[in-house]
Amino acid sequence: MMTTVHGDDVLAQAAAWRDQGRQVALATVVATWGSSPRPVGSQLAVDDDGNMMGSVSGGCIEGAVVHESGSVMEDGTPKLLEYGVTDEMAWEVGLACGGTVKVFVERVE
Secondary structure, eight states, X not given: OOOOOOHHXXXXXXXXXXXXXXXXXXXXXXXXXXXXXXXXXXXXXEETTSXXXXXXXXXXXXXXXXXXXXXXXXXXXXXXXXXXXXXXXHHHHTOOSSOEEEEEEEEOO
């Protein structure tokens, strides 16, 4: 059974983790093309302990986004990630759904 997580819940959790002194990154789907598992605006919050809330891909690229979130938390430099079926990385991370997704990852200050 899948539970829907609302954007406000993701933002509230990110803020709570930050208030607890944790480093936090927020990933947001900013563009899609073709078949995409999550719509624009979908978000994933990640803390420095590896806790996550929300989703940017229904699981198919989440691991790669979480990995990139680590460096964003460390140095504060945001990243625009792009995964698509023509990208070799797409198959490695499991994005074989026929589309492209762009995810913006930023540190929560």
